[in-house]
Amino acid sequence: MASSQSEPLTVCPKSRSGDCPPFFLAGSNGSVYYADDMGHCSESASVNGSILSLMLFEYKDMVLVINEDFLLSQYSLSPEGRMTREIEVKLSTAAMTDKPAIQCCWVGLGMLALCFGGSGVRIWDLLNGENYSLSLPGMDKIRITCIAYNVAKNLLAGGTDSGHVLMWRFRSKAAQGSESAWELLPKVNAGGNVESVSWGCSGTIMAVRRRAGLNIFTNQVMHRKLYGRKCAVQVAPSRVLVDRSPKPALNITTDLRIKGLALTNAHVAIWDGKSVAVYEYSDGKHSSTAKPIGQFASETLLIALNDNALYRATGHTIDVCQFHGSIKQTVATTADEGEVVCLDAAGNYLTVATSRNYLKLFDTSRRELRYVATRVIDRELNIQSIVSAQSNPAGTFVSFFGKTLIEGASHLREPDPRLFLYDVDQDRFSFWDFHDENLNPISTSWDFIESRLLLCEAEGADTSENNEPHDEEEGLGGQGATSSTASRIFAFFATSEKGIILQETYNKPDDAEALVGIAIPLHYFVKKADPNAGVQDDCLLKRITKDYAGVEETDTVTLRAMSNFQYHLAIGNIDEAFKSIKIVNNTYVWENLAKMCVKMKNLQVARLCLGKIGNARALRAIGQEGIREDELAQLAVIGIYLGLDEEVRSLCKEADRWDILNTYCQSLGQWEESLALASKNDRIALKSTFYRFGRHLEDTGDTTGAIAAYEKSSVFGTEVPRMLLASGRDVGQYVAASDDKSLSQWWAQYLESTGDVAGAISHYERAGDTLSLVRVLCYAGAVSQAMTVAEQSGNIAALYHIARYYESEDKTSEAINYYAKAKCFNQAIRLAKEKHVDRELMHLALQGTPEAMIDAARYYEKLPEGLDKAITLYQKSGNFSRALELCFQTKQFGILDDIAQSMDTTTDPIAMQRCADFFLENGQYDKAVKLLTIARRYDEVLDLCMGHSVTLTEDMANAMVLPEEGIVNRVEAQKGLDLRVGDVLMGQGNYHLACKKYNQAGDRYQAMKALLKSGDVEKIMYFANVCGPKQRDIFVIAANFLQTLDWRNDPSIMKAIVTFYTKAKAFDSLAGFYEACAQVEIDEYQNYEKAAGALREAMKCLSKSKNPADSARKDALEHRMQLIGQFVEGRKLAKTDTVTMFQVCENLLGHADIDEAVRVGDIYALMVETHWMNGYREQAVELLNRMRGRIANVPVEYYVDPGILRELVGAFGGDGGGGESGEEIEEEIE
The missing domain is CATH 1.25.40 (Serine Threonine Protein Phosphatase 5, Tetratricopeptide repeat)
Known part of the structure; x- marks a missing residue:
């Protein structure tokens, strides 16, 4: 809003309820006050200078202020009315000299239109933070003096100093952040400098104030109504034309300014919101006038008419009136149901929609209205208000559409993109959503005869926002400003089984203004008006649906049969569909049914229809190879024969059959499209397409174009010369200009045929x-x-x-x-x-080749000195039998070695045996073995290897494989052979290969024994891990072998021994291994603590053993552990309690079997060293002598520290050892 500096500015938040709603006001001092009707007033914010504009964005609790310095300030608003500045923006300085010239208004949710200094309109989107200007093409010198926004129609009007009103329609939420969201409409001439523009009456009236006066522009809706095949159309503000084709049209002129009309079979009702006039007309051929039968006051626009009565609604009341105006009956809606907002009559049914989203259906066939159904629209459908509601003539379905809330707004509404259907019998809602097509429904029409058929016009959501129904011809001041966005027409079947089913859709005809209705097989439209033609009586456009083309004049029975066929086909009831068309004998009908089936992708019925119309060529085409396997391809081919261009293209694209589409375009002569398809989608046919295009150009006489096409088809080498020769043109010149070798070759052949040898040589050379x-x-x-x-x-x-x-x-x-x-x-x-x-x-x-060699060998056989060459050729050709035969005949044994080396499994076995026998006779066993191996005489091979020490190589061993066929129980025979091979290899010391053959034979134990012979520790451990789980004995023998190695110094071997015994569950052996470990700790390291630990592990293993004989072993082992434990304890007492220690040692020496647990020498050594450490040298010497007596066969220095021993011997004399000087003690460990 804009204001002069002297006027206070006031805005009131609508959302703040209460007895005293608060408001904001601002004046020339730059302050913004928060006040209410009770006199409370407080300053909320202030700006420098006076305030030119104060705007409230109540949905976001936001206040906008523009001051005289053209600073736009954005404030956030607290519940208590306090304002906090968020943003401050400097506006253009173009209007600094004319401060009252600033104009601003809301043009949508969070969208502000600004105009200052008349320089243009700028849109600022507060929600997205974007802004842009609305351009004025060709009107650079025009100044905009005022702006106003029509919320109902989404129209922004701007008055100019040139005397015009410019209008923009907001048409796209998708492009909301750019100028493309607005469409500039034709301007309206106001006749002088415009000072202000205002909208009134819900956006249907625009007031333009000029210095010379005031202009009122009204929104004129051109009304229309269809009843059966009769159509009433408003052609002037007070004139209606009733089309009764083929009968003459009726002209009705009234003194009312028409704001609505209704039509029945014999009556026309016209009203202007204050009164209604009813006319009666005759259906005679020569009658061209309608006589008035009643005119009476009726201050409402909600009026409906049928053959029984006239119905009008005001508020909650619905009056049933006679045609002259007397009221027969009155019904009312309740307060909960709301006021009537929609009223429509169809057949014997009256449909009512209320402001609280109630649908009511009445039966009008009786004297008084009878309720059929009352239903509130489900809240889940999110419909805020109903815009249009209509029932079908049978009263079984009600179609409606409406508006829904704009997201983020409390009461702003936008068109809902859904068309709803209420099934009266099933009491169920269904809908069709146009959202994906970016469309909104704007009008609907039920067919008068086929009550299941519903027609809907849907307009692009870019232009239909907030439009009322039937606004398509709206204009201001008679200028007829309309949206240029195309609408689409949708035909639906209303079904109880599947809700709304789409039957067909197409773009609204270019010359059609708006949809009127449907009366099968025709769709009725209002023609676009010609601005230069004045009032036109020919205002209707009738479109025949594709499915009924050629049968529009047929009888009603056939039309109903076709409609039933479509319906049953749409719901998938094929049997009923067949029943519906049995009565049809019209070829045109069957052809249309075939087209319908192609559109609905029903191949089965389409084939039946082709048979009915006798189209054998189409039936033959769909049965061809490559077509009959693909249903969509068959439908596309049928569409080609039926002339369904759009469907053919759609089906080919859906089936990805670009070859069919390419051929189709060629048949239509659409070569440009055909070549484009071949280049992009059907490249395998690109060259053939260019070839056909070349033939086409050749037939039309375009030789140059044909040459270019043939060149791209890669057949120009033959086609271009042929064409040029046929036309009498110089081929040689074309050949000379071309670098193609095939073309030069063709020309050379031609010259050769004409006898021009020199020319032929030249062009053959050029062609290569x-x-x-x-x-x-x-x-x-x-x-x-x-x-x-x-x-x-x-x-x-x-x-x-x-x-x-x-x-x-x-x-x-x-x-x-x-x-x-x-x-x-x-x-x-x-x-x-x-x-x-x-x-x-x-x-x-x-x-x-071998055949040539044999042929030459036979030739040489006949020559006296050619036998050696014949033998060589027979050998090279693989004919060893004949080669050997000639060798033996001529006694040329020197060549036998070469022949033997050339033999393989394909050689004649007899020849091979003969050669082997020769080698055996001459003691060449190694050569004989090789031949016998190739001949698969494996037993003889093995006998020779064993008897004559012939080495069995790995290649020979691997080659010993029995044939797949001809041997009974081949698997067992192969195993036996592998075992024999393994035995031979073992005898020859080839243990690894023997292990492999034993393993192939399945004797893993013998394979492991072979590996043990090899001594390969790594492979032994690997093989044990692989095969041990299947045969535990392998673990045992592997562990036994590993114990023979230096496992004391190799922890990995020791770990493997324990692991193998454990996995084999050989706990006796494992216990023995731990006992051996304990003995090693005693003998080598005198580490009785570790020895005790090893013995404990041995005891654990014995406890797991289930052998009854191990009980005595356990007792002996436990006794041994006790003795070792006492000795270990005595060692500990040597530092603290020597008396007890000596008692323990003497006690141990008293055991007869002490040597099985503790070495006697270690006990005496402990006692001697203890006396020595405590200074009792004599006692130490005495114990040393006792020790010599007890273990006379072992030197004492093996147990006693050599240093202690030397000191004692030096002090007291005597022999320091128990044997001769320098004697070495050797220990043999097995």
Whole structure:
């Protein structure tokens, strides 16, 4: 809002309820006050200078202030009315000289329009923080003097100093942050400088104040109504045209300014909000007028009409009136139901919608209205208000659409993109959502005969926001300003089973203004008005639906049958669909049904329809290979034969059958699209498409274009010369300008056929066709040149041709040479044999095929001195039998070694055996073994290896595999063979390979024994871990072997021993190992503590053993542990209680079996060392002598510290040892 400096500015928050609602006011002193009607007033904020504009954004508790310095300040508002500044923005200084010129107003939720200095309109989006200007193309010198916003219509009006009113429509929430969200509408001429603009009457009236006066512009809605195939259309403010095609139209002129009309079979009702006039007309062919039968006061716009009565609604009251105006009955809605907002009559049913979202349906066929249904719309549907509600003529369904709240606003509403359907019988709601298409429903119409068919017009959400229904022809001041956004028409079936089912959809015709209704097979529209034609009586546009094209004049029974067919097909009831069309015998009908089936993708019924119309070509086409496997492809082909262009393209794209679409476009002559499809989607057919395009251009005489197309199709080498020759043009010039070799080759062939040898040679050379070039050169006698060309190119065909040429000239040597160069050795051998050129034959045969070698060998057999060459050739060709036979015949045994080395499994077994026998007879057992292995005489091989010490190699061992077929119980036989091989390998010391063969035979235990023989610790441990879980004995023998190694110094071996015994559950063996560990600790390190620990582990193992014989072993082990424990305790007492220690030691020495637990020498050594440490040298010497007597066979220095021993011997004399001087003690550990 804008104000002069002298006027106080006031805004009131609507959302703050109470008896005394607060408000804000501001004046020229720059202060903003918070006050109420009780006289309370306090200052909330202040700015420098006077305030020009005060705006309240109540949904965000925000206040905007613009002061005289053009600073826009944004304040947040607390519940107590305190204002806190959030943002301060400096506006343009263009209006500094004209401060009252600033204009501002809200144009949406959080969107502020600003205009200062007349420089233009700027939109500031407070929610998104974005701003932009609305441009004025071609109107740079125009100043905007005032602005006003129409909330109901989303229209922003701006008055100008040129005497016009500019209007913008807000059309897109998606583009809300840019100028593209606004559409500039045609301007309205006000006739002078505009000082202010205001909107009134819910946005239907615009008041424009000028210096010379006031203009009032009204929003004129051009009303229309359809009843059956009769249509009433308002063509002027006070004139209605009733179309009764094919009968003459009726003209009705009234003195009312029409704001609504209704139509029945014999009556027309017209009203202006103050009174209503009813006219009656005859349905005769020659009647062209309607007579008035009543006019009476009626201050309402909610009026409906049917054949029984006229109905009007005011507030909560619905009056049932006779046509002359007398009231027959009155019904009322309750306060809970709200006031009536929609009233519509269809057939014998009256539909009522209320302000509290109640739907009411009445039966009007009786004397008085009878309730059929009353239903409140479910809250879950989130409908805030109903805009339009209509029932079908049968009263079974009610369609409606409405508005919903804008997100973030408390009472601003926007159109709901859903079309709702209420099923009266099922008491159930369903809906169709246009949100994905960015559309909003704006009008609906039920078919008068087919009551299940509903037609809906949906307009782009960019333009339909906040529009009332039937506003499509609205204009201000008669300018007819309308939105340019296209609408779409949707045809639905209303079903109880599946709710709303889409039947078809299409764009509203370009020459149609708005939808009127439906009467199958026609859709009725109001034509767009021609501004230069004045009032037009031809104002209706009738569109025949595609499914009924050609049968629009058929009888009602056929139309109903087709409609039933569509309905049952839509809900998936194929049987009923068939029943519906049995009565139809019209070919056009069946063709339309076929088209309908293609659209609905029902192939089964479409094939039936093709049979009915006798379209054999289409049926044959869909049965072709590559088509019959794909249902969508079949439907696309059917669509081609039925002329359904849009459906064909859609089906081909959906089925990804670009080949069909490409062929279809070619058949239509749409070559540009065909080439584009081939380039992008059907590249496999790109060259063939260019070829067909070239043929098309050739047929049309476009030779240049055809050449270009043929070149892209890669067939120009033949097609272009053919075309040019046919047209009499110079082909040579085109060939000379081209670098294509195939083209030069074709031209060379043509020149050769005409006898132009020189030209042919030149173009063959240019094409790189060596064979043809050599052939022509030979023909021309230039053989040396032909030889040079062939040899330089290395072309086999050319070399072969020269060889044939020389052979024809009886030049044998040269021919054989060139046959060899061409790798044609069979031909060379043939010629050498024929001409008896023996010196070349052997060399050629060795390079030839096995068959050629055999052929040459037979030739050499016939020569007295050629047997050695024959044997070699037979060997090289793989015919060892014949080679050996010749060897033995001629006694050439020296070549047998070479023959034997060439033998393999494919060699004749008899020949192989014969050769092996020869080697055996001559003591060459190793060679015999190899041949027998190849011959699979494995038993003989093994016997020879054992009997004659022939080494069995790994390759030979691996080759000993029995054949897959011909052997009974082959698996067991193979195992036996592997065991024999393993035995031989064991005997030869090849333990690793023996282990492999034993393992292949399944004898893992023997395999492990072979590995143990090898001594390979790493492989032994690996094999035990792999095979031990399947055979525990393997763990045991592996652990036994590892105990023979230096496990004392290798922790990994010791760990493996324990692990293997544990996994084998050989607890006796494991206990023995721990006992051995204990003995090692005693003998090597005198570490009785660790020995005791090892014995405890041994005891644990014995406790797990289930062997009854281990009980005595456990007792002995426990006794041993006790003795060791006493000795360990005595060692500890040596430092604290020597008396007790000596008692313990003497006690231990008293045990006869003490040596099994504690060494006697260690006990005496402990006693001697203790006396020595305590200074009792004599007692120590005495104990030393006792020790010598007890263990006379072991030197005492083995137990007593050498230093102590030397000191005692030096002090008291005597022998320091128990044996001879320098005696070494050796210990044999097994």
